[in-house]
Amino acid sequence: MRLLYFAWLRAKIGTAEEEFDLPSEVNDVSSLLLWLKSRGPGYAEALKDLKTVRVAVNQDYVGPEHPIHDGDEVAIFPPVTGG
Amino acid sequence: MRLLYFAWLRAKIGTAEEEFDLPSEVNDVSSLLLWLKSRGPGYAEALKDLKTVRVAVNQDYVGPEHPIHDGDEVAIFPPVTGG
Amino acid sequence: MIRVQREDFDVGAELEKLSRGNPRIGGVASFIGLVRDMGGGDKIEALTLEHYPGMTERKLTEIEVEANRRWPLDASLIIHRYGRLEPGDRIVLVATASPHREAALAACHFLIDWLKTDAPFWKSEEAPKGERWVATRSEDDEATQKWKATKER
């Protein structure tokens, strides 16, 4: 699984990109976010208010129940502010 | 009184502009159009369907009851088609 | 600003001028009207735009004042051409600039709708069967009526 972080989520987590083997307790977006929060204070801080967090799996916006498979590209970022 | 005609009204009447002394029977837009119709077949033809005729007095759109005074600039034309 | 002219205009330069030197502006909306090659089902060779000099400038100014009354615009522009034009030629440019995109977009839409029913221009087309005057579209009146029903901001 490839993880990408953008904007202030990237800044708080301290990296733009990482690769993992899918942990056994992760099967959807919710469980992925829960697992990430436990990885350190930067993650916990970045993910403390999930109202300000958006997730895309394989470049499509998804909700908390969306399944996660090994090999997925998962991006985590704040609401967009382009245009 | 200065009269201006535009688009197909000008073509049917056969002139773009004319000057008159205000006839005694003309005191508003309605009576002006009635008087003009009697001036010849081109006028009668141009003014036969008043639904397709717009009138401006001193460069403002007006309705049939708008008064006409000597010295006014009166323009008669079809609905506009610019833009 | 309004301009009524026979000559073509440079869209890029006009839009650039509208916002230049004013970093409050966040959005510039514009509409360009072009001569189409079809009219009433017939191929059009060209069209000629006639207007009422004096009243045209007066009406365009009124329309622009009304747009500025309804929306917080930092700049606005209407350029309308007259004379003989061929398919693909530019007829009109309407542009608005505002700190906020919604104001710029709505005011631009308003200006072109209103101009279509209020500015004294008339088109005649050169069609295969000869020259003919373009008829009004009832959709144009309806578009302006919609704005008249919403006078307030």
Added chain:
Amino acid sequence: MIRVQREDFDVGAELEKLSRGNPRIGGVASFIGLVRDMGGGDKIEALTLEHYPGMTERKLTEIEVEANRRWPLDASLIIHRYGRLEPGDRIVLVATASPHREAALAACHFLIDWLKTDAPFWKSEEAPKGERWVATRSEDDEATQKWKATKER
């Protein structure tokens, strides 16, 4: 057509290309987004636009396809820049061309509204107290929701 690029673009040339050679087109609507010098009450020195390469192009393409599904467009264009930009700089150009002005105007409005809430771009501002990420405006979400409520033409 969509383009995501660091470089500036030439608005006049882009709009000209959109209608060139197609005399069916009667109207070209456009919106240009510019960097403002104020943000959250503070003077802004510059902003930096970050994006998600790959997903950006995908989302912009989806938005353009949706606009073409809703309105009869002959051409459309979205150019969005990324990188460091200063007040007055162009950020985005959205343009639509159609035989009919209402379609061009509505589709242009739709594209910029939708892009604001769907395309993965993030702005950070250089303000006097340091760098900070721009927060979402709830008006932007509402503008897109309005379009979602009117999926059909």
